[in-house]
Amino acid sequence: MAIVDRLGEKLDGGRGGSVILTSVDALLDYCRGKSLWAMPMGTACCAMELIAASFSKFDFDRHGTIPFFDPRHTDVMIVAGTITHKMAPVIKRLYEQMADPKWVIAMGNCAVSGGIFYYDTYSVVRGVDEILPVDVHIAGCPPRPESLQDGVLRLREIIATESIAPGHKRKGAFTLPRDAAEGDGE
Amino acid sequence: MGLDVESRRVVEVEEGGTVEELVVNVGPSHPSTHGVCRVIAHLDSEIVTKAEPVIGHLHRGIEKMAENRTYLQVVPLTDRLDYVGSMYANWAYCRAVERLASIRVPDRAEYLRVIVCEMQRIASHMMAIGSAGADSGAVTQFVYAFDQRERIIEHFEELCGARLTYNYVRPGGVSHDLPEGWIESLLAFCESHRKGLDMMDKLFFGNVIARGRMKGVGVLSAEEAVAWGASGPVARGSGVEWDLRKHDPYSVYPRLDFEVPIGSNGDCYDRGRVRLLECYESCSIIEQAIAQLEPGAIMADGVPRLLAPLPGDAYDHIESARGSLGVYLVSDGSPRPYRMKVRSPAFCNLALLPMLAEGHLLSDLVVILGSLDPVFGEVDR
Amino acid sequence: MKITDLRDHLCQVYPDLCPLFSIEFGDGVLAVPCGNLFDAASDLRDLGFDRLGMVTAVDQAEEFELVYRLQSRSMLAGIFLKCSVPRENPRVKSLVDLWPAALWQEREVFDLFGIVFDGHPDLRRIMLPEDWEGHPLRKDYRDERMIRRPDYI
Structure with a gap:
């Protein structure tokens, strides 16, 4: 658990008073991970589940993930659906318009590998991997909205290991020392 | 381009x-x-x-793929055509196969098909009405409509295990019989759905802003609707009485009593309202079909796994939520279709857009496009 | 209207079309030479077939078979109109003047089969990108990006 996750407890009774020491990486990763605005790149059937995930029954907003249709304001592109050779340049251009740091979730079998449209078809790109770097793959035809939410939580775990130093990956999220973490509650 | x-x-x-x-x-x-x-x-x-x-950004070549799959393996592909109403494409395809292979479907299976397809009609129209709200700035309407849709999806999930791509209607019948308690919960839904429709009618179609955005926008005359091959709510909104359930009756629809709502002005408002009124009729059809449902087989006897119909071609069409959905199959006697063509209602309806949008505001273009209710899986195939 | 009544009606009004009419799988089929397609379609429209439901083609090795599905609201009946065009230089007269519904449907057939419709005002590719080569629904279409599905799956 990152230090920042227990910010409230630390501020209330910690030895440092209202001062807390952490690293820039941990703070940035915390903020990025908990407010992922999603660019819903829904092309086919999976887009329906993407919409369903944002609505009342599944309520995507509680994870801080809000679908927003402007690539320049979004952090993660959720590619939901089949990508054809006609659509691929559009997706690539929209991805290029997104500001760094940016991530891609491939939702559904079509975006993962072409899925049911792998064989015998002349117009389908076999997976969004062929045009974009994908961080999380979600299988299913289409995946349930819960799977999508799980995928976003997985992406958050990936984001927690990122560093602002180029080319550097952290082993995992910074954690409190074990005794300190457990001692706080007593 | x-x-x-x-x-x-x-x-x-x-x-x-x-x-x-x-x-x-x-x-x-x-x-x-x-x-x-x-x-x-x-x-x-x-x-x-x-x-x-x-168009064509979702052209996946389903018609080409079908040529290298057995008749049964094509059914999952038809799910992905009209992904807001998967049951229809399943059914239209299966009807064409049944016609080609001369399969007679048991009564219970026909009733089950009618029930699921009318549920699908409600689900699909809820999407259309909801997005009509979202297009004209009333996002609340979308949330209410989606709530109704979600309840139908739950029923489908209980019935066949999938939320969106059902693969439920198969050549010769349907894949699963009804689960226990399903009918009661469906009847309860119909009851509550009518209240939901009443509310939407007042909240959205009675709203002065929504009326202002949709009345008189994108007017389609009856003659144009016929000449352009429009069907479904788009044609009926213009006053064209054309519903295959009534005018080319198939399955058990002749035994059911229902009205076909007709609009008069042919504008976006009428197209939307026809969809809303159809949902009431669908509720009534579901209730009648359940009342007439009798125990029996859900799959025709002796349908082989590897169908190989005699050489020839067959066409059959049904009334989907978007209009006349037809499937044309050509068989050369092998276990794979020689050619499959899907006559997509959304494709024909979308061809009207240049004519309807001309002379309107850019913001109305969105409302007009929404009122045609295209689903691009089906438009592009 | 029953299919036999439709045949009788057709034979009464247009005796020259009568020998071309046949019944397959419960559907009326009118097979005409492609040169007469427009006239036959025009006759059928005058007979009451006011809707053009579907335009498509089938690749029959030596030739393409064009299939039109017409629907009549007054007679509550449907009919197929078929004609065969040669594989080399396939051309046929467009039906856009009779039904504007043919506008997009003929574009689709042009895109996927490469059949040219004379008199079509806007004959461009509709489904595939404009720089696409070939017409994929032809049986002899080859594309290196296309993976053939093995028979054992």
Whole structure:
């Protein structure tokens, strides 16, 4: 658990008073991970589940993930659906318009590998991997909205290991020392 | 057409002289295009002078794929055609196969097909009515409509295990019989759904802003609707009495008593309201079908796994939520279709867009496109 | 209207079309030479077939078979109109003047089969990108990006 996750407890009774020491990486990763605005790149059937995930029954907003249709304001592109050779340049251009740091979730079998449209078809790109770097793959035809939410939580775990130093990956999220973490509650 | 369009063009006008035309590219990834449609709109100030839809961004070649799959293996592909109403494509395809292979479907299976397809009609229309709200700025309407849709999806999930791609209707019958307690919960839904429809009727179709946005916008005359091959709520909104359930009756629809709602003005409002009224009729059809449902087989006897119909061609069509959905199959006697063609209602309806949008505001283009209710899996195939 | 009544009606009004009419799988089929397609379609429209439901084609090795599905609201009946065009230089007269519904449907057939419709005002590719080569629904279409599905799956 990152230090920042227990910010409230630390501020209330910690030895440092209202001062807390952490690293820039941990703070940035915390903020990025908990407010992922999603660019819903829904092309086919999976887009329906993407919409369903944002609505009342599944309520995507509680994870801080809000679908927003402007690539320049979004952090993660959720590619939901089949990508054809006609659509691929559009997706690539929209991805290029997104500001760094940016991530891609491939939702559904079509975006993962072409899925049911792998064989015998002349117009389908076999997976969004062929045009974009994908961080999380979600299988299913289409995946349930819960799977999508799980995928976003997985992406958050990936984001927690990122560093602002180029080319550097952290082993995992910074954690409190074990005794300190457990001692706080007593 | 490349990705980039010229943003300004100088055109000559009839009266002499020139005006500058603004060219706006809408889509293919745009929240209001209901999928991956791209519309190149030529504007004179804010008035659309020419709207040119560019489709095919979801052309997956399903018709080509079907040529290398057995008849049964094509059914899952038809799910992905009209992904807002998967049951229809299943059914239309299976009817064509049954006609080709001379399979007689048991009564219970026919009733189950009618029940699921009327549920699907409600689910699909809820999507259309909801997005009509979202297109004209009333997002609340979308949330209410989606709530109703979600309840039907739950029933489907209980019935066949999938939320969206059901693969439920198979050549010869249906894949599963009803689970226990399903009928009671469906009847309870119909009851509550009518209240939901009443509320939406007042909240959205009675709303002065929604009426202002939709009344008199995108008017389609009855003659044009027929000539352009429009069907479904788009044709009926213009007063064309054309519903295959009544006018080319199939399955057990002749035994059911229902009305076909007809609009009069042919504008976006009438198209939307016809969909709402159809949902009431669908509830009534579901209740009648359940009352007439009798125990029996759900699959015809002796349908082989590897169907190989005699050489020939067959066409059959049903009334989907978007209009007449037809499937044309050609068999050469082998276990795989020689050719499959899907006659897509959404494709024909979408062809009306340039004509309907001309002379309206750019913001109305979105409302008009929404009122045609295209689903691009089916438009592009 | 029953299919036999439709045949009788057709034979009464247009005796020259009568020998071309046949019944397959419960559907009326009118097979005409492609040169007469427009006239036959025009006759059928005058007979009451006011809706053009479907335009498509089938690749029959030596030739393409064009299939039109017409629907009548007054007679509550449907009919197929078929004609065969040669594989080399396939051309046929467009039906856009009779039904504007043919506008997009003929574009689709042009795109996927490469059949040219004379008199069509806007004959461009509709489904595939404009720089696409070939017409994929032809049986002899080859594309290196296309993976053939093995028979054992």
